[in-house]
Structures are given as C-alpha cells and as structure tokens.
Amino acid sequence: MTRSSGVGAASMWAPYDLEYPYKRSVGPVLGRFFGGLKNRRFEAVRASDGRVICPPPEADPVTGEALGGEGGWTEVGPGGVVTSWSWVPSPRPKHPLQKPFAWALIQLDGASTALLHVVDASGESAMKTGMRVAPRWRDATVGDIRDVECFVTEGTR
Amino acid sequence: MSDAPKEIVKRIETPIHLTFQFTPGVGASRFLRGIAEGRILGLRCTQCAKVYVSPRGSCPKCGAPTLDEAKVTDRGTITSFSIVRVPSEGIDIELPFVCASILLDGADNTFYHVIREVPVEDVRMGMRVEAVWVPREELRASLESIRHFKPTGEPDAPFDSYKEHL
Structure with a gap:
C-alpha cells in the first residue's frame, strides 16, 4: 500500500499487527489468588505488621519475608470501597469495557490495601470516592483477573 | 474461612497485542516496490559503494545515504x-x-x-x-x-x- 501521492521517493506504509501470545507462570502466591477468583473469592495474605493485603504479594513489604505460607491467608470482599478513581471517557479497543468507565482503586472489605480494577458506572457523576462497590463476575471463570468483569455499585448487577 | 483445599492456578495468559501503522522508510520502500515487480533491488552507499539488500536508506558503516540503485540478482x-x-x-x-x-x-x-x-x-x-x-x-x-x-x-x-x- 502506498500513499496516494505516487511519488517515487515516498515511503510506503501498511497496517501492522504484532502479538506476543505470552503465557506466564504466576507462582504459588498469585496462583492461589487467581485460583480464588476462579471460585469467585478474593484471597489475601496477612503481613507481619498485621495488614491484610490483596492482591497478595510474595514478600512482606516491611521485612521482606516470604508471605502466603500455611495459615497466612484470609478471605476479603467481595464488596469494597472506592478509594480513588480516574474516568475513561473514550475506551481504547483493548480496554475491559467498550463504554466510558472508571479505573479505580478498590479496598475490599477486610483488606488494608486497594486493588486496581474497573468500575462500570452510568457516568462520571455517578463516581464518588468512598462509594460502595461489588464485583460482577463473568459467567465462566478461568482463574484470571478478568474473571471480575468489573465492579458495580453495590446492590446492582 | 473454610478449610477446603485451595485451588492454585499455575499459568495465566497475558497476550500483548499492538496494532500500528508501519512505515518502512524511503530506502526500504524502493526495495519493496522492486519486489512487487519480481526483482530484487539494492541501494549503493554514496561513500563506500557497498550495496545493501534490503536497503535502509543510509549506510550503517558510513552513515552516508544509499541513493543509487544497484542490480542484485x-x-x-x-x-x-x-x-x-x-x-x-x-x-x-x-x-x-x-x-x-x-x-x-x-x-x-x-x-x-x-x-x-x-x-x-x-x-x-x-x-x-x-x-x-x-x-x-x-x-x-x-x-x-x-x-x-x-x-x-x-x-x-x-x-x-x-x-x-x-
């Protein structure tokens, strides 16, 4: 395909699609988190300072000790509170929703930290820091962060 | 929390997909137009006279432009x-x-x-x-x-x- 000019010196152009079909080993800690999602649960770890962290890290943020051992787990959510958010008025083709939505930090009930996910709201004015949200699960879960399609205002679906 | 055995996921799929417009540049475009006509075109460095296939528009050794077409079989x-x-x-x-x-x-x-x-x-x-x-x-x-x-x-x-x- 050439530009319409037809000038001999002009550069051609062509659409280019590049895909790396990566599969990633997630390790035992994130593996358990994703296994939880497959069963529609949020698994979190307890850190040495007593905080409950979700999604779970492999190492303690303070001491660096390994986390996620026997007895170090707890379940959080499924509801939570939006602690911060950013409105996306024009979603890109690879965005999780093909309509305006919010990226949000969501502190699940029982967790000390927030999880980055998507909130499907009717509009920017429907978003509020501190609002209660709950997950909308996809029909066939596979053990992936996309098992949660998005979060919605608690009490809706 | 239940004591049921926990499911551990071993792998997730994380494809990276990029869609963009590729512009090969003037040198490679001349080469590709030649390919569309069934011939292989080289471009010659104006300084060291080396012939490059497929050409990039400049000589990687001298930095000089590769402007002249050279016959390559x-x-x-x-x-x-x-x-x-x-x-x-x-x-x-x-x-x-x-x-x-x-x-x-x-x-x-x-x-x-x-x-x-x-x-x-x-x-x-x-x-x-x-x-x-x-x-x-x-x-x-x-x-x-x-x-x-x-x-x-x-x-x-x-x-x-x-x-x-x-």
Missing part, C-alpha cells in the same frame, strides 16, 4: 543457517525447515530467508541458492513474494567469497 550463497525443528505460533512452515543467511550476487550484506526443496541435512555453508517467486499475478510489496530459496545445483561458492559475511 535473485541468486546467492548461503553464508550461515539454522535448522528449525521447534514450532512457533504464527509461523506455518512445515517442520523442519532451514532459515539461512543469504549473500545475494551483487550485494554486500546478507538477508534471511527460508531454504526448501532440499533435505535439511544437505544444506551447507557456501551452497548456491535461488529465489522461488510466487506466480506473477500474486506478487506484492512483501518478502512473502519470494516463497523460499532452493539450491541452484551450481558448485559451492569458495569460502573466501563469503568469509566477510559470517
């Missing part, structure tokens, strides 16, 4: 090669196949293409090969217009003729 010499026995997504060439670095007659650099029509164990450095093109009506501005290279049957090129290109 679709025959050349294998300088190095690999036998590919492992499948890859997006490559649907029957295994095993040979990917070779080919020094075309008239060129001063090598480029990569697939060698076929010969058992992989018979492929060797110095082997003389020629391009097998798609039918005339299927030619387009892509290296896929050359299906593969195949042996010409000529005697092997002497090592000294390609030793600078290994």
Whole structure:
C-alpha cells in the first residue's frame, strides 16, 4: 500500500499487527489468588505488621519475608470501597469495557490495601470516592483477573 | 474461612497485542516496490559503494545515504543457517525447515530467508541458492513474494567469497 501521492521517493506504509501470545507462570502466591477468583473469592495474605493485603504479594513489604505460607491467608470482599478513581471517557479497543468507565482503586472489605480494577458506572457523576462497590463476575471463570468483569455499585448487577 | 483445599492456578495468559501503522522508510520502500515487480533491488552507499539488500536508506558503516540503485540478482550463497525443528505460533512452515543467511550476487550484506526443496541435512555453508517467486499475478510489496530459496545445483561458492559475511 502506498500513499496516494505516487511519488517515487515516498515511503510506503501498511497496517501492522504484532502479538506476543505470552503465557506466564504466576507462582504459588498469585496462583492461589487467581485460583480464588476462579471460585469467585478474593484471597489475601496477612503481613507481619498485621495488614491484610490483596492482591497478595510474595514478600512482606516491611521485612521482606516470604508471605502466603500455611495459615497466612484470609478471605476479603467481595464488596469494597472506592478509594480513588480516574474516568475513561473514550475506551481504547483493548480496554475491559467498550463504554466510558472508571479505573479505580478498590479496598475490599477486610483488606488494608486497594486493588486496581474497573468500575462500570452510568457516568462520571455517578463516581464518588468512598462509594460502595461489588464485583460482577463473568459467567465462566478461568482463574484470571478478568474473571471480575468489573465492579458495580453495590446492590446492582 | 473454610478449610477446603485451595485451588492454585499455575499459568495465566497475558497476550500483548499492538496494532500500528508501519512505515518502512524511503530506502526500504524502493526495495519493496522492486519486489512487487519480481526483482530484487539494492541501494549503493554514496561513500563506500557497498550495496545493501534490503536497503535502509543510509549506510550503517558510513552513515552516508544509499541513493543509487544497484542490480542484485535473485541468486546467492548461503553464508550461515539454522535448522528449525521447534514450532512457533504464527509461523506455518512445515517442520523442519532451514532459515539461512543469504549473500545475494551483487550485494554486500546478507538477508534471511527460508531454504526448501532440499533435505535439511544437505544444506551447507557456501551452497548456491535461488529465489522461488510466487506466480506473477500474486506478487506484492512483501518478502512473502519470494516463497523460499532452493539450491541452484551450481558448485559451492569458495569460502573466501563469503568469509566477510559470517
């Protein structure tokens, strides 16, 4: 395909699609988190300072000790509170929703930290820091962060 | 919390997908237009006179522009090669196949293409090969217009003729 000019010196152009079909080993800690999602649960770890962290890290943020051992787990959510958010008025083709939505930090009930996910709201004015949200699960879960399609205002679906 | 055995996921799929517009630049565009006409075009450095296929518009050695067209044939010499026995997504060439670095007659650099029509164990450095093109009506501005290279049957090129290109 050439530009319409037809000038001999002009550069051609062509659409280019590049895909790396990566599969990633997630390790035992994130593996358990994703296994939880497959069963529609949020698994979190307890850190040495007593905080409950979700999604779970492999190492303690303070001491660096390994986390996620026997007895170090707890379940959080499924509801939570939006602690911060950013409105996306024009979603890109690879965005999780093909309509305006919010990226949000969501502190699940029982967790000390927030999880980055998507909130499907009717509009920017429907978003509020501190609002209660709950997950909308996809029909066939596979053990992936996309098992949660998005979060919605608690009490809706 | 229940004491039920926990499910552990071992792998997740994380594809990276990029869609963009590729502009090969002026030098490579001249080369690709030549390919669409069934000929291989080299461009010559205005300073050191080396001929590059496929050209990038400037000489990687001198930095000078490569402006003059140089005739390059679709025959050349294998300088190095690999036998590919492992499948890859997006490559649907029957295994095993040979990917070779080919020094075309008239060129001063090598480029990569697939060698076929010969058992992989018979492929060797110095082997003389020629391009097998798609039918005339299927030619387009892509290296896929050359299906593969195949042996010409000529005697092997002497090592000294390609030793600078290994």
